[in-house]
Every structure is written in C-alpha cells, then in structure tokens.
Amino acid sequence: MESIHTDSGDIRHGNEGGNEMAMKKKPVTGMKDILPREMAIRDYVMDMIKKTYKQFGFTSVETPCVEHIENLSSKQGGENEKLIFKILKRGDKLASAIETVSLDDVNVLVDGGLRYDLTVPLSRYYANHANDLPSPFKALQMGNVWRADRPQRGRYRQFMQCDIDILGEPSILAEIELITATTTLLGKVGFSDFTIRLNNRKMLKAMAAYSGFSEDDYDSVFITLDKMDKIGMDGVAEELVSQGYPKENVDKYLELFKTVSSDIEGVRYLGETLGTYLDADVASDLETIMTSVEAAKSADFKIVFDPTLVRGMSYYTGPIFEISMDEFGGSVGGGGRYDEMIGRFTGQDTPACGFSIGFERIVMLLLEREDYEILGNAEKKAYLIEKNMPTDRMTDILKKAKAERETGMQVNVVMMKKNKKFQKEQMEKEGYTSFEEFFVK
Amino acid sequence: MESIHTDSGDIRHGNEGGNEMAMKKKPVTGMKDILPREMAIRDYVMDMIKKTYKQFGFTSVETPCVEHIENLSSKQGGENEKLIFKILKRGDKLASAIETVSLDDVNVLVDGGLRYDLTVPLSRYYANHANDLPSPFKALQMGNVWRADRPQRGRYRQFMQCDIDILGEPSILAEIELITATTTLLGKVGFSDFTIRLNNRKMLKAMAAYSGFSEDDYDSVFITLDKMDKIGMDGVAEELVSQGYPKENVDKYLELFKTVSSDIEGVRYLGETLGTYLDADVASDLETIMTSVEAAKSADFKIVFDPTLVRGMSYYTGPIFEISMDEFGGSVGGGGRYDEMIGRFTGQDTPACGFSIGFERIVMLLLEREDYEILGNAEKKAYLIEKNMPTDRMTDILKKAKAERETGMQVNVVMMKKNKKFQKEQMEKEGYTSFEEFFVK
Numbered sequence: 001m002e003s004i005h006t007d008s009g010d011i012r013h014g015n016e017g018g019n020e021m022a023m024k025k026k027p028v029t030g031m032k033d034i035l036p037r038e039m040a041i042r043d044y045v046m047d048m049i050k051k052t053y054k055q056f057g058f059t060s061v062e063t064p065c066v067e068h069i070e071n072l073s074s075k076q077g078g079e080n081e082k083l084i085f086k087i088l089k090r091g092d093k094l095a096s097a098i099e100t101v102s103l104d105d106v107n108v109l110v111d112g113g114l115r116y117d118l119t120v121p122l123s124r125y126y127a128n129h130a131n132d133l134p135s136p137f138k139a140l141q142m143g144n145v146w147r148a149d150r151p152q153r154g155r156y157r158q159f160m161q162c163d164i165d166i167l168g169e170p171s172i173l174a175e176i177e178l179i180t181a182t183t184t185l186l187g188k189v190g191f192s193d194f195t196i197r198l199n200n201r202k203m204l205k206a207m208a209a210y211s212g213f214s215e216d217d218y219d220s221v222f223i224t225l226d227k228m229d230k231i232g233m234d235g236v237a238e239e240l241v242s243q244g245y246p247k248e249n250v251d252k253y254l255e256l257f258k259t260v261s262s263d264i265e266g267v268r269y270l271g272e273t274l275g276t277y278l279d280a281d282v283a284s285d286l287e288t289i290m291t292s293v294e295a296a297k298s299a300d301f302k303i304v305f306d307p308t309l310v311r312g313m314s315y316y317t318g319p320i321f322e323i324s325m326d327e328f329g330g331s332v333g334g335g336g337r338y339d340e341m342i343g344r345f346t347g348q349d350t351p352a353c354g355f356s357i358g359f360e361r362i363v364m365l366l367l368e369r370e371d372y373e374i375l376g377n378a379e380k381k382a383y384l385i386e387k388n389m390p391t392d393r394m395t396d397i398l399k400k401a402k403a404e405r406e407t408g409m410q411v412n413v414v415m416m417k418k419n420k421k422f423q424k425e426q427m428e429k430e431g432y433t434s435f436e437e438f439f440v441k
Numbered sequence: 442m443e444s445i446h447t448d449s450g451d452i453r454h455g456n457e458g459g460n461e462m463a464m465k466k467k468p469v470t471g472m473k474d475i476l477p478r479e480m481a482i483r484d485y486v487m488d489m490i491k492k493t494y495k496q497f498g499f500t501s502v503e504t505p506c507v508e509h510i511e512n513l514s515s516k517q518g519g520e521n522e523k524l525i526f527k528i529l530k531r532g533d534k535l536a537s538a539i540e541t542v543s544l545d546d547v548n549v550l551v552d553g554g555l556r557y558d559l560t561v562p563l564s565r566y567y568a569n570h571a572n573d574l575p576s577p578f579k580a581l582q583m584g585n586v587w588r589a590d591r592p593q594r595g596r597y598r599q600f601m602q603c604d605i606d607i608l609g610e611p612s613i614l615a616e617i618e619l620i621t622a623t624t625t626l627l628g629k630v631g632f633s634d635f636t637i638r639l640n641n642r643k644m645l646k647a648m649a650a651y652s653g654f655s656e657d658d659y660d661s662v663f664i665t666l667d668k669m670d671k672i673g674m675d676g677v678a679e680e681l682v683s684q685g686y687p688k689e690n691v692d693k694y695l696e697l698f699k700t701v702s703s704d705i706e707g708v709r710y711l712g713e714t715l716g717t718y719l720d721a722d723v724a725s726d727l728e729t730i731m732t733s734v735e736a737a738k739s740a741d742f743k744i745v746f747d748p749t750l751v752r753g754m755s756y757y758t759g760p761i762f763e764i765s766m767d768e769f770g771g772s773v774g775g776g777g778r779y780d781e782m783i784g785r786f787t788g789q790d791t792p793a794c795g796f797s798i799g800f801e802r803i804v805m806l807l808l809e810r811e812d813y814e815i816l817g818n819a820e821k822k823a824y825l826i827e828k829n830m831p832t833d834r835m836t837d838i839l840k841k842a843k844a845e846r847e848t849g850m851q852v853n854v855v856m857m858k859k860n861k862k863f864q865k866e867q868m869e870k871e872g873y874t875s876f877e878e879f880f881v882k
Contacts, residue, residue, distance in 0.1 A: 023786050024509040025569040028553050031505035033566050035573060039501040043491060050484060055819070055846045057853025059871075060480040064472035064599050065506065065585060066526070066555075068465045085507070088527040088551055090589055098544055103536055109550065110529055112469050114507075125474050128466040132476060134871055136855060144506060148531055158505050171856055173826065180839065184846075288832045296839030298847070345464050378496070385614065391729045398621065398737030405496045405625075406739070412498025414577060415612055430500075430575055 030149070030157035041366050044374045045359070046142060048188050049162055056181040058140040058164050063121035065144060066112045071124055076315055076341060080116040083147040087112040114146035118163045119341070119354060126167050127345030136169035154364065165354035167342065172285045175319050176292045178335065178355040179303070185357070187299025190366065194301045194325045196293070199309035200286055201316050203270065206278040207307060211253035213245065219314070226310040233257065262304040264290055270307065289319065315341050321355070328365055333357035379409050381434045382427050384416040389440055397438050471590070471598035482807050485815045486800070487583060489630050490603055497622040499581040499605050504562035506585060507553045512565055515785065519755060521557040524588040528553040555587035559604045560782070560795060567608050568786030577610035595805065606795035608783065613726045616760050617733045619776065619796040620744070628740025630803065631813070635742045635766045637734070640750035641727055642757050644711065647719040648748060652694035654686065660755070667751040674698065703745040705731055711748065730760065756782050762796070769806055774798035820850050822875045823868050825857040830881055838879050
C-alpha cells in the first residue's frame with residue numbers, strides 16, 4: 001500500500017502496477033447489502049418456506065449460479081435474455097477470443113452467465129439427473145438470480161427467487177398441490193385477503209380462436225389483453241382495432257369478457273360457449289382446481305377465474321396462476337404448467353408445473369409492517385463484562401452463558417462500555433430484553 | 442426451434458442467427474448440481490448454524506455475490522485474486538472497452554467479479570454501514586463464493602462459505618466467543634474428537650526475530666515452516682539452510698519448536714524465552730483463550746497451542762486458529778484476527794476477528810456417514826390416489842392431508858402408479874415410512 005487518501009468516500013491506494021485503484025464502500029450498482037433487521041425477516045421467511053414446502057413433500061435442490069451461456073440464450077427466457085450478466089472466459093480461451101472479438105460478436109468473450117431465473121437451470125438439472133430422482137419429482141429451490149435491469153427503486157439486479165415445481169406429474173394434482181402449498185405458506189408468514197387468479201393458456205387461445213383471430217396473432221392480441229387492468233375494456237378494444245384487427249372480431253372477443261364471471265359459473269359458461277374451440281377437459285380441470293383449492297385451504301384467500309390473465313413467459317402450456325395482494329399493487333408470485341421445456345434438453349417432453357413466489361416483495365411488505373413479529377424468537381439476553389476480568393472469573397461467566405444457551409436462550413457476551421446506560425439502550429433497540437452485569441471487584 | 446438431433450447427450454437447435462447452439466445438460470465446468478440427499482444435509486447444517494450462532498448473539502448479514510473488481514483486486518485476497526470469475530461490462534461501456542482491449546489489459550472489459558471469499562465483502566459492508574450497526578458487531582454470513590481453480594475431485598468452483606466475525610472488539614473476548622460458538626456448532630452437528638490449533642502471528646514473528654531472521658524474510662521462513670506436518674522438523678531445517686539462511690539461526694529457531702509443548706506450559710515457556718521479542722500480553726492472552734475455551738466447552742474437543750500454525754492469508758495481525766479433524770486429513774475451518782483490513786476502506790483501523798468453517802468439507806464428511814441422522818425430521822407419509830378420483834372425494838383427501846400437515850407431519854399427495862409395489866419401494870428409499878391409499882371404487 002503506497003498511499004492512502006480519501007476520495008469521495010473511498011480509500012485509494014497504489015496497486016501493483018502503480019495505478020490507483022479505488023476501494024469502493026458501496027455495493028455494485030443495483031445490488032444491495034442486507035442489514036440485520038431485513039435479514040432477520042428473510043431468515044424467518046426462508047425457514048418457513050423450507051418447513052412448509054417440506055410438509056407438502058417437496059425436497060430442496062440447488063444448481064450453480066453460473067449457467068452455460070448457451071442455455072441462457074436459448075430463447076426460453078424471453079426478455080430476460082437481454083439482461084444477462086456474462087462471465088469472461090479465462091486463460092488461453094480468453095486470449096484467443098480477444099484476438100477475434102468484434103462489436104457484433106461479443107459473446108465470443110464469454111462462456112457462462114449468471115442465471116436470470118431458476119426454471120431454466122431446474123430443467124437442465126432434471127434432464128441431467130432424472131434417473132436419480134423420484135417421479136414425480138417435487139423440487140424446492142431458493143436462490144439468487146441476476147438481471148442487469150435498469151436500476152430503479154425497489155428493484156434490484158440480484159434478488160432471491162423461491163420456486164416449487166412438480167416434474168413428471170401430468171394431472172392437475174400438480175396445480176392443486178402447488179397452489180395449496182403456496183397459499184399455506186403465505187398464511188403462515190402473516191398474509192390474508194389475497195387472491196389467486198387462475199386461467200389456462202388453452203382457454204386464452206380458444207377465446208381468441210372463437211372470436212376469429214388467427215393463431216399468428218395470438219401473442220400480439222394477448223399483449224394488448226394483458227393491459228386490461230391498466231387501460232380497461234374500452235382501451236383494449238381501441239388498441240386492438242387500431243392494430244388493424246377487424247372490429248367484428250374485437251367485439252366478439254370482448255363480449256366474452258363482459259359476460260363471464262370470475263367464479264366456477266364463469267368457467268362453465270366459457271366451456272359451453274367455446275364448444276369445440278376448447279379441449280374438453282380444460283374447463284372441468286379449472287373447475288376441479290378451484291373447488292379443491294377452496295376446500296383444502298388453510299389461509300384466508302380466494303381463488304378466482306380470470307380469463308384476462310396472460311403471464312408473460314411464452315413457455316406456459318396449460319393452467320397459469322398469479323397471486324394478487326391489495327397491499328401490493330401487483331403480482332407477488334405466479335406460475336403455471338410448462339410441459340415442453342424439459343424436452344428442449346432431453347428430446348422428450350416431460351410434464352412440469354411450477355409456482356414462484358416473489359420473495360423480495362414479500363420481505364418488503366413484511367419490512368413495512370413496523371410491528372411485524374417473528375414467531376418463536378428466543379429471549380435475547382446480554383452479559384456486560386467489566387474490563388480486565390480475571391481468567392478464573394471469566395471462565396465462570398462463560399460457563400453460565402453456556403448453561404443459559406443450552407436452555408435455548410440467546411446470550412450475547414460483550415465488554416461493558418464506559419457509557420453503560422447508552423450501551424444498554426442501543427442493545428434494547430436490537431431486541432435485548434435482559435442484561436446481567438459482571439464486575440471485577 | 443428449427444431442428445433437433447442428439448449430440449453427445451445434448452440437444453441442439455437452431456438459434457436466431459441460424460448458428461447451432463447446444464443446450465447443455467451438465468453443469469458448467471467445476472460446479473455441481475446438488476441432489477436431494479446432500480441438500481437435506483446442507484439444509485440441516487445451515488439450520489443448525491443459524492440457530493447456534495444466533496444463540497451467541499450473531500446476526501445474519503448478506504452482501505451481493507458480485508463485488509467491484511477494484512475491491513477484489515486490492516491484494517487482500519492473495520492467490521485468490523488470480524482465480525476471479527469476472528463479469529463483462531454491458532452496453533456502451535462494453536462497446537468502448539472492446540475498441541481498446543488488448544491482451545495486456547483485459548480488465549478494461551470488466552466492472553465486477555464474483556466474490557472469492559466473504560471477508561473482503563464484509564469489510565466493505567462494515568465500512569459502508571458502521572453507523573447503522575451495533576458495536577461490537579457480531580456478523581454471521583453464509584453464502585457462495587467462486588474461485589476458478591483447476592477442477593479436481595472434491596473441490597468445486599462454487600462453494601458455500603460460512604463465517605462468523607466480531608467487528609469492533611479489541612479484546613480476546615472476540616477470539617473466545619468465536620471459538621466457543623464454532624466448537625459448539627461442530628458438536629451439535631455430530632463431530633467430536635477434533636482439535637483447535639491456536640497460535641498468534643506475533644508469536645510467529647517473535648520466534649523468527651529471536652532466532653536472528655530479519656523481518657523481510659519472515660514470509661519466506663513461514664512458508665517453509667508451514668510444511669512442518671509434511672516434511673518434518675529435519676525437512677524444514679534442510680529447506681531453510683538450502684535457501685541460504687545461516688545454520689546458526691535455523692538451529693536456534695528449530696530448537697524452540699523442539700522444546701515447546703502444545704499446552705499452556707508451552708505458551709508460558711515461549712513467553713519467558715522470547716522475552717522482549719514478544720509483546721507482553723501475547724502469551725498471557727493465548728493462555729486465557731485456552732483456559733476459557735476449555736472451561737466453557739460444550740463439545741468433545743481439545744484446544745492446543747501450535748507454534749507451527751501459519752495460516753496463509755497475510756492479513757492476519759494477532760491470534761490465528763484452525764480446526765483439525767482426524768477423519769479429514771486437513772483443516773475443516775480456521776480464522777484469526779485481522780485488525781487492519783477495514784481500515785483499507787475507511788482509513789481508520791477497526792479491530793476484527795473471524796472464524797470460517799469449511800462448510801463443504803463438513804457436509805462431505807456427514808454425507809460419507811451412511812447412517813447420518815438428521816435430528817428432528819418429521820414423519821414422512823404418502824397418500825397414493827387412484828386415477829380419476831371424483832372432485833368431491835379429492836377434496837376430502839386434501840382436507841385430510843391439510844389436517845395431518847397441521848400436526849407437523851410431512852404428507853406427500855401423489856397419483857397411484859400401475860406398479861404400486863415398486864412405487865412404494867421407491868418412496869421408502871426417500872424416507873417415506875407410511876402410506877395411505879385412496880381408491881375411486
């Protein structure tokens with residue numbers, strides 16, 4: 001270290017080559033340090049997730065945070081593929097890449113990237129290990145994912161995802177178990193009055209077909225439909241007409257949405273109206289999902305049919321669902337069936353269905369509840385030790401701490417400060433409720 | 442997807458540009474997918490870590506996995522700095538970097554890297570947030586780190602680290618609490634008969650000074666000393682002499698090691714022998730650490746004085762320690778005092794001491810115990826449901842599952858397979874001990 005001087009909050013020091021390189025105190029752009037209060041809530045929610053999902057027969061799995069750049073660029077990830085943090089090659093491969101790199105072919109420099117979701121890695125994992133895994137396989141994944149999004153309030157470039165997936169189960173038992181497990185968890189961490197919105201990609205498509213749209217136009221139509229909650233029924237109609245779709249089709253399409261109710265009657269109505277446009281079991285399956293989830297629910301929520309629910313990811317093939325919460329103006333989780341993704345790795349389609357909760361949003365909502373109580377927290381006690389405590393006395397104190405910890409108590413042994421009153425006040429803010437003082441005398 | 446054919450286990454498909462890009466089933470080189478059995482042990486150990494360390498007053502913190510490249514290249518990380526996975530810049534910054542990049546200045550392409558340890562990020566975190574943190578601050582960190590090491594059996598390029606650190610505590614209460622907490626944890630997850638080896642960087646230096654070595658030679662002498670357990674006393678003597686150090690110094694140095702015992706007597710003996718070469722309190726502090734840890738221990742281990750313990754990282758400034766286990770031929774954890782690192786960020790030295798356990802090694806050792814029992818595991822029960830169960834019967838089954846889960850039981854609801862006997866046998870291997878069957882009849 002050749003020289004130290006302060007510069008905009010950072011310390012600079014000479015490095016090997018004599019260049020100055022700043023030691024930076026802030027985290028990298030768009031990512032965050034997690035402070036103890038938030039961390040306590042995260043730890044609590046993670047613990048509840050593991051406990052709850054295990055009760056439903058899910059087992060934890062983990063994949064590396066770094067994924068092959070080929071797998072991340074396979075078009076499964078939609079827009080997320082534009083947001084990959086890419087990992088530079090190393091050694092000889094990097095040397096030869098640098099000789100050929102051009103602005104048009106930057107990817108020659110990289111061989112991996114940070115995963116942008118947990119679904120693509122899980123599909124790779126299942127393709128790689130299916131012979132060693134039970135069938136159906138009920139997987140629980142909690143892990144960080146990374147997206148180089150434009151930094152904005154409340155959205156970070158590294159965030160935790162928490163997914164449960166059932167692989168190898170073609171029946172709607174998968175959907176029912178996923179929704180029941182997820183809603184049970186939400187109830188346990190303290191949420192109520194939320195709504196599960198349910199739809200099916202096949203219902204979406206049948207409604208469009210019935211109204212006269214051609215299959216090539218579905219994606220475009222659904223993008224507009226997805227704006228229903230923002231621009232309303234009339235807004236959707238206007239936008240579709242302005243995009244050149246025949247008014248006749250648009251009217252017929254929107255008439256469906258006007259007529260349908262959000263309960264089981266709505267599902268039945270569409271089942272009858274759409275007739276041969278809809279696979280025979282789509283409506284009855286939706287009905288069974290709604291009835292079963294309602295019957296087995298252990299939290300205070302409702303499940304509704306929402307024919308306007310689109311879900312962005314194009315890989316969904318069947319039922320899709322999303323969690324809405326009034327206290328949060330948007331989705332706090334969602335999922336659906338994606339029966340064709342694992343086939344991309346294995347050549348053989350495998351039924352798959354998953355539900356992802358918005359872990360960061362849930363933590364944010366709990367953090368905002370000033371009085372949020374973490375259940376089962378042990379009593380926190382502090383021992384304050386006067387300076388220069390003789391060794392024999394010190395060992396007695398440590399033995400006492402050991403005995404109290406063995407009863408399940410949290411005991412923090414710290415040196416007594418000159419301003420003992422202030423020290424205790426500070427510790428009370430951290431949740432310490434009792435103090436014991438030890439003097440040399 | 443334009444074409445699919447199998448090629449060395451991967452599926453290839455056309456991508457946007459018409460190039461073929463393989464979907465790869467294996468994880469990236471040197472990193473691993475974690476299968477359910479290992480994951481169950483990892484979850485259990487992580488849970489015990491959090492519970493145990495919290496009882497000692499440690500609070501969880503987390504930093505981003507991506508760190509500023511400047512912080513990772515500050516020479517705090519020693520050899521690890523050569524093993525960084527670097528993150529490519531994005532957008533305009535990447536474009537201009539590509540125009541100027543050369544083989545001699547590859548770093549112009551990157552702005553971040555994956556952290557290679559948790560100590561550098563913790564120091565940055567503390568420097569950034571000290572005003573919002575208690576003093577002393579007792580931090581618990583569990584997180585992945587990455588090193589682009591040559592892949593080899595049992596060593597991976599992504600691995601979990603688990604560190605506890607006490608920042609802002611200058612007294613040896615920090616060392617005592619760290620060692621007591623770590624050994625308590627090891628006992629709880631099922632280890633015994635291990636050894637904590639203890640030394641002090643100041644003791645190392647005083648022994649070298651006393652023997653006539655000059656300060657410039659310490660690092661080189663310690664590298665040789667560190668080989669003691671491999672090449673023995675004579676091997677160390679030979680190597681030092683062959684490196685040109687005076688035989689007189691080498692003899693005097695090794696005589697110290699021959700005479701000293703590994704108990705408190707050994708510490709006292711060196712304290713007396715080294716006289717003014719050693720700071721007055723180094724020996725008495727080591728003695729107090731040994732006495733206190735021994736008195737407050739809640740696991741079956743011993744703590745010994747080991748004057749040959751070096752620890753590689755040059756940032757240590759005081760006591761250093763390492764865990765040895767006979768069943769593993771090496772260290773399963775270590776740590777020490779590093780009072781000068783936080784000052785690299787803030788310009789002001791802050792006392793700091795940490796203990797890192799070798800999480801991956803501990804998990805590996807537990808995995809090898811075929812009969813390793815995870816304490817407190819709930820009973821695992823499976824419901825087998827015959828196909829085409831009517832909705833009303835299904836809801837009754839789901840209500841029953843709900844009631845059993847509420848008692849704490851794990852209930853996995855799955856569809857009955859044609860070969861029910863085989864299905865049950867497979868589930869028994871996963872730990873399911875009871876089955877209930879539901880027929881349509």
